[in-house]
Structures are given as C-alpha cells and as structure tokens.
Amino acid sequence: MAELTSPAAPAAAPAPRPAPGAAAGAFLGRHPLLSLLVKRLWLALVTLFLVSVLVFVIARVMPGDVGRSILGPYASAAQVAALDRKLGLDRPILAQYGSYIWGFVRGDWGTSPVLSVPVRPYVMGHLVNSLYLAGLALVEIIPLSIGLGIVAGWFRDRWPDRLISVVGVSLLALPEFVSGTILIVVFSIELRALPSSAAVPDLSIVDILHNLLLPSLPLLFVLFGYIARMTRAGTADALSSNYARTAYLKGLSGTAVLWKHVLRNSLTPTITVIAVQLGYLIGGLVVTERLFNYPGIGNLIYTAATDHDQAMLQAGVLLIAGVYTVANTLADLLYAVLNPRLRLGGS
C-alpha cells in the first residue's frame, strides 16, 4: 500500500544501453529504441504475471472469507460454507487461479459475488472516473510546478526560490488526508462552496471543476513540491553549465538562453518524473478517493479488499499494476527519446 499512496521514487535511472547484438534487437532491427521497447514490454508482462499471482495469493490468505462477507456475522458456519461451495471457493487454489487467469486474458473477468455485478464494466468505469481526476490534477500540476520550478531555478538562492521551495516542501510534507480534510472543512462545511463528496462529473468544465477541484488539490500539494524542486535543480544546473555561460558570452539575452539552451536539457528528468507519477495519479489515490467519496479505482480496491471481493480486488489491482507498468515504460522511453545520447545509441 505504501507504494500506492506515496509518490513512487523515480524509476528513471538512465536506461542501460542495449548490448550490441542482443537477440531481440537483432531480430527487430537495430534501432536501439525499438529494442528497448521490446525489452520493456517483456518485463512488463512478467511483472503483471507476478502481480496476478501475488494478488491472488494475498486475497486468499486474508482473514475472513467471501461467504462471511456476504452473509454477515449472524449467519451460521454451515451457511457460510454452503455459500463458499456455491462460489467455487473450495476448489484447489491452482485450479482457481488457472481458470481465473484464463478468463481474465480472454476478457471474462467474472462476476463479483459480493456486489453481484459483472466485474469488467464496473472496474473499467472506476478506472475512467480515476482518469478524470488524474487528468484534472495533471492540468493543474504540470504548468504550475514546472513554471514555478523554472522561476526558482532562475532566481536561485534569492527570495523567490526560497519562497517556492519552502512552500513546496511544506505542502509535500502534508499527507493527502490532512490537506483534504482541511479543504473540506474550509470549502464544504464552512463556505459551502464545493461538495465534500465528489460525484462523477459529466464532461462540462464547470461540472468537472465543481466536483473534482477539491479532490485534485491534495494531489497538487503532494506533487507540486516534488516536481518543482526537480525542475529547479535541472534549471539551476543547466544555467550554471559551460554551454549556458557560452551562450551568455556570445550575447544572447537571459530569456533566450533559458528557452533555447537551458530548458531542453533541464526538463528531461522532470518529464520522466511526471510520467512515473502517472501511475500514482491514476491508480494510487486510495486515500483521496475515499476521503472525497469518489468512485475511482483506488476506492474500489480498498472496498474490495475489506469486503473480501476477490474478483473485484484482483481485477482492480491488476489494472492498477498495468497502469503503473505503462507509466514506467513510458517514462523510460521518454527519457530515451529526450536524451539524444540514448536515442542515437552512441556515447
């Protein structure tokens, strides 16, 4: 859970240069980017397989069982056993896993015994809801944190830098449930300006802002400090580099140096960091979604876990793992694309 609720550390360690003559690379042509992609996809598949095994096993060893969840504390043990049998939970675990995973890859994700609804549309619906929230959060986070990060880097060690850094780090230290609760108290309970429970918005800007502005702010708080500092470091480094100095000395204005020479280099790590955070923004919002009663996928897996809704939990976790994998792969690829040394395969 820790990994889901806190921003993951950047996985954007420089991707290793593909070894010349690697089998996949040779087969698919020699473009290093393509072989990197193939390698990443393989790794992603292996990861997802391991996640599927893990979540299946964890769901089975959790205390309590499905039958008890459905029938409640007052049902007799015999009634619970009868229901478990009806749900096929008494079959060997390997057989259960086998039929589950075979169904999953064919798109048959089963029916939730607890909610008695088909799993796939339900989980996908929640994923889409989470995408709305993540989307709005990104729209706020990217311009704000990159913009202010550049300002901080430009004014390194002067008061705008200090201000941005202090605010950013303070917000970063504020867990989502704390900032979320403060926002609810101020904007929902006291001012009655925005709802404390976020409904799924229709696709108008007004409705999206009305329902999702409040839940998106804690995410902004968490990621702003992180991304802004990343940008600031990159910008400040690049500004003090030899090529920036050269650009100054040849007579370019400060802004021209920034735009033409500095940002291209300084933003590379920032962009990969953002890509990595995509996984968190889409699949890791358990706390925020619960606090704002928003039917996203983080909320879904939490409820599924507490209700022993195995089918729902497995599908939800696998989907989130998928999102994380895609986000990480994207981050690696972006890093490769933005870094000409990797792109060109030379040193």
Place this chain on the structure above:
Amino acid sequence: MSEDRVRLNEYEYHLYEEARSGRMSRRDVLRRAAAMGLAAPVIGVLAACGTTPGNGASSGSSSGPSGRPKKGGHARFGVQVATASPDPVTMFDEGSIQAVQIAGEYLCWPNPDNSLSPRLATSWKADTPSEWTFKLRQGVKFHNGKTMTADDVVATVDLLTNTQNGSSFLSQAKGILDSGQTEKIDDYTVKFHLSQPFVDFPYLMSAYNYNAVILPKGYEIGSFLKKPQGTGPFMVSKYVPNQSITYTRNPHYWLPGLPYLDGATLTYYQSDQGVLTAAQSGELDIMAYAPYGAAQTLGKSGSMRLVPAKSTAFDTLQMRTDMKPFDDVNKRLAVACCLDRPGLIKTVLDGYGTVGNDHPFSPMFKESPLADQQVPQRKQDYKLAKEYLAKAGTPRGFSVTLTTQNYEDIPSYATAVKQQCAPAGIDVNIQQVTQTAFYGSGNNQPWLSVPFGITNWAPRGASAQFILTAFQSAGIWNSAHWKNAQYTSLFKDLSATLDEQKRAQAAAQMAKIQNAECPDIIAYWLTQLRAEAPTVGGFPAGPAEYLDVRQTWLS
C-alpha cells in the same frame, strides 16, 4: 372480517379482563392490543374500559418544520456503504437495510414507543401462543404490478426460513418459525404454525427482524435493486453498486395520498465520517443513523437537528461463567459493582442512554414493570466490590483481559471499565480488534469464546428475542456460556403464556436470577440518534435506524 369478532378470543378476553380490573392502563391495553394485532373494533372495546387516561397514540414524530406536509421534493439520505449487494433476504448491515426499507414493507411496523402498527397485515391474533393468524391488506400492488396475496407471504417466509439461503431472519426466528410452517388459509389470510409458543411472534415479522420484507412469489435473491419489486412508498429506479440508489414515488401506493416526496436518493459513503462530512456540508437531508461521535459534531455545528429516540439496544459486558477468572460469581459481581452507570452514560454516550441493571428487561418492554420494581438498581460500590473479591479468595483483586471491538461507543466503554475497575484492584488489559475479527467466522468467533468481552446488540421489540439467543441455556449466542435451568424454564413460561400478569411475574423472577448471577453486565440502554436537516418533516424518531419515509416531507 369483523363479524366473527363479536366473540373475543382467549387473549382478547384476557386483555379485556385486565383492563377492566385496572391492572393495565388504557395506554398499556392499547399498546398490547396493537402488538397482538387485534382488530380495531376490539381495541375500541378494550380502550373504553381502561382506567388511566393516557395519550395512547404517541406520534413519536420529530419536531419538524411547522405547517402542513408539502408534496413533492427529493430527499437525500446518506449511510455507510453496504458490505454486500443489498438484498432483503441476506442483508444485515445498515447500508443494506436502509436501501431496502425505502422500497419494501413488512407485515407490521414497530413504532418509536415499541408498539406495532399494521402495515401489509391489517390484523393478527394468536389462536394459541403457537398458532398465529395474520389478515393481509387487500389492494396492495408490488412495484411490478402484481397484487400481493397470501401466496407471496408464504413464498417470502419459505425463502427466509430455508437454511440454504443464509438469511439472518433465522438468527431470530430459528426454532420458532421454521421452514414449511406457513399456511395459506385464503388469499388474504396466512397462518403461522410455530415450533414453540412465542407470544412476541409479531415482532419477528416486523422491521425488528429486518429481513422479513414481503417479496413477490418467485423472487430471485439478489434482484431487489435491479428491478422494482417491493410494495413500499418508493420504487427503485437506479442502482449504482457501492455508490447510490435512486427511488421514485410509487404512484400506486396502497395508502392514497402517500408518499409526499417525489423521490429519494440514498448515497453510500465509505465511512461514517464521510456521511458526517456530507451532512455538515448540507449535502444530506436525513442521516437515519448518527453514531455518537457524529452526533456531538452535528449538535455543535447546528447544520442538522438531532433526533434522539430511546431504544432497546445495549452492550453486554460478558463474562464467561465456565472458565477462569469469572467462573466464580463473586468476581463477576465485583466487576458489576465497580461500574458507575450514570457516569458511563455521561462519558461514553454523551448522555444518550438510560441505566441498565444486568438483565434484559428494558423499561420499554411491556413485560418489564415488575422486574424494574423488584430488582434493586445496582450502583457503583467499591466496598461491596471488595467484599465480593474477599469472598472469591482474591481480596487484592485479579487481572483479566478484556477483548473488544473497534466500533462506535465500545472502545471508550472498555477504557471506562478499565479505569473504574482499577480502584478495586481489578486490573483490566484491553485487547481491541476490528469488528470483523471480533465476530470472526467458523470455529474462530472471539465474541463467543473470550472470557471477557463487549458485544453490541441491536434493538429488538421484545425481551424474548434477546433471551432466546443470548441468555437461555441453549442460546446460540450465549457468549457468557451461562446455564441456569430455572431461568430457562421461566423463559419457556414467559414465551408460552398470554396472561400479562404471569408474564410480568416470570420476567421479574428471571430478572432477579440474572441480576444475581450476573453473567453479562448490562450497564446501559442506548438512546439512538438520527439527524435531519431543518427542512425535514414527518420523519419518525425511531425505531432504531429503520426507515419509515412514507410520511416524510421537505418544506
């Protein structure tokens, strides 16, 4: 229907006699008569001869906005999300029960004062304490258009009593009403042949046995919210699992002119805290169940009005009588004497409760008055506690582990028990687990096996419902493992006699025995709380968290 009422049956005649001799007040007669489901003409006869005038029909309605009920509007309800998909047959938690009760109805409905009103039944009577005849209301239509008849009632009860279906209906009815004991007499008459005499049977067909919602014959478990098929004032129009249920007004409701509202929405929240926040932000009209912590907050903020209603819910502080340390009755009594009950109500319940006396005869039950008079109220008395400890051979006290659940008032109750036992030398170690872990499953159900624990009991309409499962020797939830032959045989008398006085006497004797043996400390009866927006009218204060929204309106 009334022509055969010229002759009163045994029970009616008995009530008549009791009323005439002045042993029962008019109010009691009315309440008892309604509980027994006597027909209106009979009640009229009985009421006429009651001695003390009382305002028999207490409305129990909350202090809503003044003026006449207004038609129209859409009420917003909020509750913690149901554990499983809400279905009347299998439901057991508030989230499900409320979802179902907006659309479904029972044969009889408990009023806030614990009496019963006719709903889908128009009257009921005991031919003997184990033979009950219910007359059904004519002209009731299910939301699917079918007319409700005796066939539907028989089919519903068969569904509920089938052990394969795992309905918690059986948790109260098992051994009283079992499978195949419901008989259709004619289209609008049903007879229940009970396995054992049970004078309080109508309560088992009311919201106090919440699964007893009447469903159409051929009902498929799990389908209640997927298509409209109750008989209630509102019909399900949209169900989004784990999120919300939308209802529209039932235009064919059997009581013309009702309901007042055009519709309602029940929104699910992930936690009680979520419901509270929504209520504070003005996103809810009714919170049918407000935990004490929430009540405190809401009361302070003034955004919603709190509606308290006395209830028969309680917590047992259970002490296993068959294992150390509480196999010695003196140790049980020592603990009981350590508790400052009014103080507990103040600190644990914010004042929302009444004092209990270690027996299940709540002042709200009809059979309780003698028990209340004859058993002296147990009070905090450390001197006495020390005497009991000396008798037990442990004058300096002992130490014991109290296993509790992390649920509402219980953690603070446990802490108070620990604090109040300390001066007597009783060292209580608290072991707190989640509610799920506390109730457990299969062979691992701590609430039934720990030597010292706290269990929360939902309110019931009659003491027999508690005793049957929790206190008689064969009770399946007798968590104190207490076995007292005399008590159990008195309980049989209590359930089998229609004579009010004999019932009260049996109850008093039972209360004495239980208070003296003290297998469970019942320190308080809970006052339940609900919260409503200032605009809400016609929402009854009780019973419990059960919903009766047909007369609810918004100004």
